[in-house]
Amino acid sequence: MEKLKQRQLDILKLFVTSGKPINTQELCEKFDKSERTIHYDVIEIKNFLQKNNIELKMKSKQGYYIPASEKILCVNLVNTTDDKKHIASLYQRKKLSEEILIYLSLKNRAISIEECLQDLAISQSTFIRAVNKINESRKAINIIKCKSGYILGGEEKELRYEIAMLLSSYFEGKTIINEWFDELPYVLRNMFTIDQLIDVSESIKEVNGKYNVWISNKNFLNISSYCLIQTFRKHAHKCVKDEVEDLEEFNYAYDILRKVNHTDTIEAIELSLLVDYMFRNGVITPTEKTLFYSIENDVNNIVDKIESKCKGLGLVLSINELKKDLQLHLSHYLKLEKYNLKFEDVYVTEEIKVKYKNLFEIASQSVNEFENKFNTEMNDTELSYIAIYIYKNILNTKNDLTRVYIVCATGKGLSNLLTTRIKNVFPQLEIVGQTSAFGLSTISEKVDFIISTVDLPEITTPVVKISVILADDDIQRIQGFINFGKTENKYSFQDNKLFYNKKYDPFNLVDINMESEKAELASISGVIAKLTLTLLEYVSMIGEGLSLNSDILLGLVIHMNMAIPRWFEEKETEIDEEVEKGYELIMNHYSEIYRKMEKFFELVEKSLLVTISRKERYAFYMYLLNREEIENEDFN
Template sequence: MKEVLKARQAEMLKALITASVPLDLDFFKDKFEKQDRTIRYDLGELKEVCVRHKIEICYLTKQGYYIPAAQKTKASKLLVQCEITSRMGLGDSSGEERFERLYLYLFVQKDYITAEKLAAAYYISRSTLSRILGKMEEWFGHTVSLKVRKASGYRLEGDEMALRRLAVRILAARFKGSYTAEDWFMLLPPELKGKLMLRDIEELSQSIRRLNSRYNVWISNASYLNLLCYCMVRRLRLRMGCVVGETAAGENGGSYADMLLEELSDPGKGTSQGELEAFTQILQENGIYIQKGFVEEARLTGTIHKVLSYIEEKRGKDSFHMEALYQDLFEHLRNFLNLSAQGRAEEENPYVLEEVREHYYSYYQLARDCGEIIQREMNLPYQELEICYLAVYLYKNSLQTERTGKNVLVVCATGKGLSHLLTLRIKNVFPMLNVAGQISPWQLSKVSDLKDVDFVISTIPLENKLVPVIKISRILSEEDIKRIRDFLKYGNLVDEIPMSQRNEASFGAKEDPFLLREKPVTEEGGLVEAASILSRLILTLLEYTSKFPPKYRMSRDAMLGMVIHMSMAVPRWFEESSQEEASEDFEREYQRIRKKDPDIFALMEKFFDLVEKTLRVRISISERVAFFLYITEEV
């Protein structure tokens, strides 16, 4: 039997599923313009429905309501399967949203709709409807208008593409930050539910991805969402018989636009010349150029041949799949030059730049030289982001496995225990390094041949002179990370390098590694995913402890004890969504640490806050004090 939810309750559930932070009562009051009593009543009924499906709506003091990350997948399925009793009235929507919802309602109507029917659909009076529609004219702009006939009612008027663009703008704003067909279906406005099925969204999404792969088209997530929204809106309008241009298109030219339009259209429908031209324009607006004309292809071809000749000279003929590389470069550079001809440029993505420079450095160096050739031959500035893309194409078509950095041997006092955590952390911070193994100094002394090892990372002083040795602390601190980076960058012994370079430790340069980007824990794959979460939790703890001032450097035993303690504490955090308040003794100790060790306190509180927000758990004061004791007991 299907669960039944009020429309407002469905919206509440949707907000809880998509929220990345707890939502307080004021959020729901502002969103639905209702009083405390109404919101609490709806939340109470929603909780009862969720409990029947083993879904919790938890409450965090002074923060708000949330659904645990592990249960959000189940909650999404419940929302999709629920029966919604009625569409929400416009009283539950604010200004801009009222206009958007009325517009979408009218957008999917082929004929005029009477004022009575429109008012009844939203549970408002005709006078209220008339007042809202009167203000919509300004919101429409000059490209769309509302045609009124006294006997027939209301209907949207305007250029078909203008009508579609406005609908696309509304949908794209709703879909921002979502990545799956299930999410997009869940976020569909009520006016489009029933008009578009989940199957429609999956088909459109798969078609775009398939053609992008076939034609080697790279677009940003924002452009992809805009294109997907246009395809959804277009499908709706075609079903209503609303077509751009009636003249049949010529023979399929085999271009990206031709093929994608054909794949997205039902046989014999939606492939007019007007539809093709409109679709081409949408592609261009989203940074996908498939037409000739902006680029002198002969000149582009000549430039690419010079680039390939340079690559052969530097790396040899057998280093790359030259034909495939040529095709990739041709398609990508044509798109770049088309953008440049229009005075447009793709916004630089610092994350992409950092990742390519760090993980594909040798290809990046070659790409930078190739970029100079392209800039000289095409007489256009070649951006840093384009050099990074070029590096990725080089890597993609390489016939050799890149030895990005070097083979490194990790040496610890025993080669066991914390050395495993240290090795894991080195791999996490320096994924380009090949960790050949972890051994003790005694084992190292028995090794006579280190020809396959480029350098050693050791937690203790070594006299080995066969390869360079970088001495670090047991927890790979921020200073240690900098020393290793400097060594990799300059190829000299660290002590000879000026230490005033920019601090490039991953802790300060990237997001916290523990932030959950993958699907939440599910019943089917719970063990693997739970282990992954615990692993990232340990790595994040090590990241934070590496920031401790020197006087708080922890011994191996203390560090190992804290890691073991946390591993055993995590299940308690999940089980105790509302823990008992701390005793006076724990509260007193907590405040003492806060005053006596403010630097440590601030760092660990940031860690606790990150864990609570990510896992949707509460870490009690007594649990926090236990962590602090591991840190401060030796000071």
């Protein structure tokens, strides 16, 4: 077989071990060679890989990379065992202890030290140090040395919990299966396949849809990781009870394991282990049938009170739909109470209490008898959920509404809040349903398009991707699709025709380059924290005359954090006539606000050594002041 030169082999090793694309300039600096020489080397490497059915790809403005699923094949092209180990050792080993734990749990038998060293591509001393560190730091599980080698020890229930949570940490923040595989350490990629990940993911989504189980992105990854571990350890049962209680969670667990293991025969112990893991992660099915039907009269009583109070405000409700929503929600609430699982969502609560104060008060006044009967006291988050259901079921008398479906990766509370805000901003939309991204298999309703906070699998319905906060650019994106999506293809779709004007996700912290020193990152974080507190301090000093709520404050903080990188770019900005007129109006008519905010901008400029343009400053004023009032003000 044709061989590469040593420098070309070294470049190939970089492509294999790098977690990001590498550009030509980086290679020139690394190997102290001209751009022409590096281009020649890359062409040789590309031809070499093509002959072995491996593709070297190029990302515009980023550089060259090898797909994660093909990197393992590259290791096998290296001529010697030492080179193989060298490549493997170049992978980041910051989580070596976690790698060893997951590796031994998947092997599920005693592994000789020689096999461990070969598979993990580490030295014996490194392995021994890591094992000692694990045994010193962990209480529930440990690594035992026996005659046959090394094996993982501990109660199976605790072992699976610990290992599943470790594996889940590799997937954190990812919603696409290929991204899951890309995040796996080198040694684990030999033990899983992308097809396995897809099978587990789709199985859980299907069962979530069947049982109407809403789980967050984090818990979806936790359950998926558990199922991956379970397929390797399903015969490791020691000191575990095998009784199965009469709970719907066991039906849910059975359906997941039946699909993941491709068999209808699931041991009772396996059901118990998964249900225990679910409870520890706060994952339960929405209702128990007996509980659901037992509260029907109580729900009717609550709805009667809500209806009476809403009539006083001139609001007409869809009573039957509200009863269905509350019966499902309150039976789920009582089930959470039964297992002492309480959740609070400050963001949802503050939003509802400020923006939908009347509905929150109606909810609070309507559940007193329910609370007394079941000896419970609903927190503000639960009352906010009820207020959301009231708003959701206020009848809209408009005709010819555009039908949409909402898909969200957050918890049900935030998803309901997002749906409510979309309805509030776009009264011309009829939201026919909403679902978790991790319970989505098919959408039975006929809709014009889908609004989603995450990437979705291959479906035929157009998708508008937004962020969970429904920011200004999200609103513009939805409005753009309403205006042009069905009649004019002024906006381009991706190749799979799913994502409308797909946006960069500002909350995907996982993809941020974290190569900087921790001290530097801590310093930067401190600066941003101080900026945020300073902004809020100056806004609070503006005084009366402004209607400040959590929406405005949240918008200001988010806007500033997104604007900071632009301030450092120091680009020349053209004079904007509209901005100049607006600025003049603010100076003349809102002098107190102008004076204090300008002090804030001057302070930021001196502290960060940046220049904040008038256009950037004007955006802050638009949050603080009524946009229409500014735009319509008579300058004379």
